[in-house]
Amino acid sequence: MRQPLAREFHDLLERGRDRQLRLAVTGLSRAGKTAFLTSLVHQLRHAGLEARLDLLPAAREGRLLGAQRVAQQDLGVPRFPYDPAMAALDADPPRWPDPTRGISELRLAIRYRPKRSGLLARSAATLTLDLIDYPGEWLLDLPLLDHDYLSWSASRPAHDDGEYAALFADWRASLADLDPAATADEARLAEIADAYASGLRAAREAGFADLQPGRFLLPGELDGAPVLQFFPLPGLGEEDRDRLKTLPADSVYQTLARRFDYYQRHVVRPFYQEHFRRFDRQIVLVDVLGALNAGPDRFADLSRALGTLMKSFDYGRRSLLSRLFTPRIDRLAIAATKADHVTPEQHSHLVSLLEALLAEPLKDLRFADVPVNAFSLASIRTTSAHSVEHQGRTTPALRGTTLDNESVLVFPGEVPSRLPDADFWARQGFDFRAFRPAPRGQGALPHIRLDATLDWLLGDKLQ
Amino acid sequence: MRQPLAREFHDLLERGRDRQLRLAVTGLSRAGKTAFLTSLVHQLRHAGLEARLDLLPAAREGRLLGAQRVAQQDLGVPRFPYDPAMAALDADPPRWPDPTRGISELRLAIRYRPKRSGLLARSAATLTLDLIDYPGEWLLDLPLLDHDYLSWSASRPAHDDGEYAALFADWRASLADLDPAATADEARLAEIADAYASGLRAAREAGFADLQPGRFLLPGELDGAPVLQFFPLPGLGEEDRDRLKTLPADSVYQTLARRFDYYQRHVVRPFYQEHFRRFDRQIVLVDVLGALNAGPDRFADLSRALGTLMKSFDYGRRSLLSRLFTPRIDRLAIAATKADHVTPEQHSHLVSLLEALLAEPLKDLRFADVPVNAFSLASIRTTSAHSVEHQGRTTPALRGTTLDNESVLVFPGEVPSRLPDADFWARQGFDFRAFRPAPRGQGALPHIRLDATLDWLLGDKLQ
Numbered sequence: 035m036r037q038p039l040a041r042e043f044h045d046l047l048e049r050g051r052d053r054q055l056r057l058a059v060t061g062l063s064r065a066g067k068t069a070f071l072t073s074l075v076h077q078l079r080h081a082g083l084e085a086r087l088d089l090l091p092a093a094r095e096g097r098l099l100g101a102q103r104v105a106q107q108d109l110g111v112p113r114f115p116y117d118p119a120m121a122a123l124d125a126d127p128p129r130w131p132d133p134t135r136g137i138s139e140l141r142l143a144i145r146y147r148p149k150r151s152g153l154l155a156r157s158a159a160t161l162t163l164d165l166i167d168y169p170g171e172w173l174l175d176l177p178l179l180d181h182d183y184l185s186w187s188a189s190r191p192a193h194d195d196g197e198y199a200a201l202f203a204d205w206r207a208s209l210a211d212l213d214p215a216a217t218a219d220e221a222r223l224a225e226i227a228d229a230y231a232s233g234l235r236a237a238r239e240a241g242f243a244d245l246q247p248g249r250f251l252l253p254g255e256l257d258g259a260p261v262l263q264f265f266p267l268p269g270l271g272e273e274d275r276d277r278l279k280t281l282p283a284d285s286v287y288q289t290l291a292r293r294f295d296y297y298q299r300h301v302v303r304p305f306y307q308e309h310f311r312r313f314d315r316q317i318v319l320v321d322v323l324g325a326l327n328a329g330p331d332r333f334a335d336l337s338r339a340l341g342t343l344m345k346s347f348d349y350g351r352r353s354l355l356s357r358l359f360t361p362r363i364d365r366l367a368i369a370a371t372k373a374d375h376v377t378p379e380q381h382s383h384l385v386s387l388l389e390a391l392l393a394e395p396l397k398d399l400r401f402a403d404v405p406v407n408a409f410s411l412a413s414i415r416t417t418s419a420h421s422v423e424h425q426g427r428t429t430p431a432l433r434g435t436t437l438d439n440e441s442v443l444v445f446p447g448e449v450p451s452r453l454p455d456a457d458f459w460a461r462q463g464f465d466f467r468a469f470r471p472a473p474r475g476q477g478a479l480p481h482i483r484l485d486a487t488l489d490w491l492l493g494d495k496l497q
Numbered sequence: 498m499r500q501p502l503a504r505e506f507h508d509l510l511e512r513g514r515d516r517q518l519r520l521a522v523t524g525l526s527r528a529g530k531t532a533f534l535t536s537l538v539h540q541l542r543h544a545g546l547e548a549r550l551d552l553l554p555a556a557r558e559g560r561l562l563g564a565q566r567v568a569q570q571d572l573g574v575p576r577f578p579y580d581p582a583m584a585a586l587d588a589d590p591p592r593w594p595d596p597t598r599g600i601s602e603l604r605l606a607i608r609y610r611p612k613r614s615g616l617l618a619r620s621a622a623t624l625t626l627d628l629i630d631y632p633g634e635w636l637l638d639l640p641l642l643d644h645d646y647l648s649w650s651a652s653r654p655a656h657d658d659g660e661y662a663a664l665f666a667d668w669r670a671s672l673a674d675l676d677p678a679a680t681a682d683e684a685r686l687a688e689i690a691d692a693y694a695s696g697l698r699a700a701r702e703a704g705f706a707d708l709q710p711g712r713f714l715l716p717g718e719l720d721g722a723p724v725l726q727f728f729p730l731p732g733l734g735e736e737d738r739d740r741l742k743t744l745p746a747d748s749v750y751q752t753l754a755r756r757f758d759y760y761q762r763h764v765v766r767p768f769y770q771e772h773f774r775r776f777d778r779q780i781v782l783v784d785v786l787g788a789l790n791a792g793p794d795r796f797a798d799l800s801r802a803l804g805t806l807m808k809s810f811d812y813g814r815r816s817l818l819s820r821l822f823t824p825r826i827d828r829l830a831i832a833a834t835k836a837d838h839v840t841p842e843q844h845s846h847l848v849s850l851l852e853a854l855l856a857e858p859l860k861d862l863r864f865a866d867v868p869v870n871a872f873s874l875a876s877i878r879t880t881s882a883h884s885v886e887h888q889g890r891t892t893p894a895l896r897g898t899t900l901d902n903e904s905v906l907v908f909p910g911e912v913p914s915r916l917p918d919a920d921f922w923a924r925q926g927f928d929f930r931a932f933r934p935a936p937r938g939q940g941a942l943p944h945i946r947l948d949a950t951l952d953w954l955l956g957d958k959l960q
Contacts, residue, residue, distance in 0.1 A: 103683055105683055105723070106683075106723060109755070109759040109763075110724050113721050113722065255717045255718050258575035258576050258578065259574055261572040292572070300572075
């Protein structure tokens with residue numbers, strides 16, 4: 035996956051002239067990455083025609099001429115499946131596109147007329163935009179680089195109480211009598227690791243997000259390889275370090291520690307070295323509404339997971355990343371997706387809630403002087419806003435089509451503008467319904483504030 | 498996937514004392530790799546107990562004490578799924594194990610008493626045996642390293658006649674009007690490459706074996722990546738080289754050529770560098786009977802494919818491989834599998850036929866002084882041999898259970914001892930039936946000549 039020097043040089047030249055930009059899109063599973071990227075590509079391709087991008091000045095001023103897909107540079111990275119995604123949206127009835135697995139990318143050549151082109155007025159310029167889509171779960175593995183096996187093991191949740199722990203009951207049971215000092219039995223370690231991976235998968239299904247190691251959820255070609263067959267050993271701590279260090283190389287403890295090291299070196303680190311360090315801009319998508327709907331456990335878990343995820347963008351102090359390489363991301367967007375699932379007057383609450391959810395990481399980022407902006411958006415709008423008169427009062431409502439193709443009018447309720455308290459959860463005041471996309475006809479995909487988000491992410495390059 | 502120096506050094510020491518051996522098993526799809534490896538591990542684990550290994554001297558002399566699975570060294574390579582394979586064989590009714598995809602490995606520690614142990618008589622020694630299983634299709638890509646895109650494209654079959662060509666009709670149609678000099682349209686190239694990959698898959702389904710590029714059949718994490726989106730351009734030859742060289746970088750021709758180069762550097766070469774060069778011994782499994790059953794087209798195709806595959810073991814002259822690294826394989830076995838599907842008196846014919854099929858590559862190997870031996874074997878015997886009296890004549894027959902769980906008595910017919918001629922095909926004299934494994938009960942898996950094959954592959958290390 036290493037790139038030849040000539041390409042680096044060419045990229046450097048292009049970047050020097052502000053004509054190349056690598057924009058990365060991430061988010062945890064179901065945050066809406068595929069819909070976002072599909073709509074983004076679609077809007078830019080239809081700019082100047084049907085697309086409504088009034089909040090993007092280059093488009094409003096008629097300077098955005100359009101975009102074409104061109105050949106990507108990383109031949110070893112899957113291409114983002116834009117055509118299949120559009121085919122799903124244009125199906126009858128429309129479907130949501132299949133989620134992407136792993137990393138993918140797509141390169142657009144954007145043609146625009148610069149604002150002040152001086153002598154060369156009216157001549158068009160090209161911005162080469164690389165869009166990279168990758169699972170937010172991969173970022174959850176960053177903190178793992180700051181650990182060795184023992185400290186990582188000790189840092190894992192205790193798994194002995196609550197809903198999360200219940201999902202790991204089989205794994206806890208499989209651990210019984212496992213002696214860290216005993217000679218490792220390959221087959222048994224594989225079984226226990228399988229049980230741990232099943233626990234992680236069940237936790238993801240249940241909506242939990244703080245899942246480590248992230249690649250256990252999407253093993254790809256490493257499926258069945260020893261590198262994905264480790265797990266924490268509960269009950270061990272720093273006080274055991276000296277004793278554990280003297281164990282033989284074929285002991286359970288040393289075997290697991292070796293696999294952990296290999297995972298760090300061959301799985302986690304290469305993503306940061308080969309991909310992450312080359313990103314210029316980043317947007318992190320968050321399904322705040324989904325978590326709000328799922329209850330306090332899941333909401334608290336999302337908050338923890340986002341805190342971990344955002345550490346990848348904190349280069350301020352002597353951070354883990356700046357010890358690995360010189361980071362390059364100079365602008366960051368965080369966005370609460372699926373804003374079309376609540377009535378418009380709730381959108382500002384949604385942004386406030388997102389900011390509250392990310393309060394700690396945002397503080398760190400501002401301290402580190404990384405420009406960051408929060409949005410609420412709908413990549414593909416699926417509802418229309420209505421007002422309903424009821425007993426003399428006007429109540430805002432939404433009309434949309436459920437995944438079962440039923441047209442419904444709903445009152446989703448209020449989004450809290452602060453982190454929800456026990457009262458909120460007790461009231462269960464929020465009724466989030468999943469909608470399917472509407473048939474698009476001849477027009478561009480409808481959206482909410484995708485244009486504003488685009489302006490923040492690449493507007494300055496279209497001046 | 499690179500190994501640390503310390504491990505190389507340790508391996509070197511072990512090898513110096515003849516106590517470590519890397520044995521690779523390959524063969525085209527359905528040649529019987531999984532059954533072979535499963536039975537091999539099973540027999541060695543049951544050596545000295547139920548396993549019948551009379552043709553392996555160490556076992557016959559009671560010096561083979563048994564084998565244990567131990568932790569493999571390559572943490573990034575999937576472990577060979579021995580337990581699931583045994584579970585399938587022990588199911589009721591027994592099933593064939595799922596075929597492996599890609600590379601996998603398993604390490605055994607074999608305990609044995611050396612023959613002449615001098616002062617230390619009766620003390621046991623350990624041989625560490627690494628078993629590596631990989632698709633024979635990967636070896637079909639070796640010749641591709643000796644080409645550039647243009648010469649590779651010209652070397653591909655014409656695809657315009659016969660049964661093989663019919664499978665590529667959609668691809669031929671998708672190529673219509675594709676101008677090598679035109680600007681590459683990403684989406685169109687992806688479509689044409691998809692059609693080419695579909696052709697390859699259909700050809701494999703139909704039993705053809707000469708399929709390039711091999712990774713198109715098993716893309717793994719590269720699925721959807723541009724590196725797997727190239728194909729030959731029919732009608733181009735050396736006479737076009739100068740003209741093609743001057744085409745712009747974004748032309749169809751240059752784009753495909755770049756992907757071909759990337760495939761060579763990042764897909765084909767790493768397998769040889771990271772895995773192949775470390776093999777000590779190799780066995781190539783061939784489903785001769787299956788090809789014989791499938792007819793003249795498929796049989797001729799198998800012959801061509803094996804010719805290509807065997808080039809990976811020909812280091813004699815200034816071969817492609819010896820330019821890459823110093824090869825290490827010092828002993829080679831070729832084996833016709835599924836020998837239990839013909840009556841015992843046909844087994845010698847099966848070996849002769851295998852040798853006839855591989856006549857050209859065997860000549861090269863003998864010239865290059867690579868020791869090679871041919872076998873017929875059944876990794877897991879599924880039939881019993883019988884004699885049937887009919888009209889005063891005794892005819893050999895087989896009793897087995899079909900995949901539909903029907904117990905049948907069959908007369909499979911004669912295996913030709915030379916390459917079959919038109920007469921043979923006209924007579925259709927061969928009735929090959931697929932059998933399922935028999936319940937094993939308490940005993941070891943029954944086999945035919947697996948012990949003789951093992952003696953050739955590792956008997957000298959158990960002296």
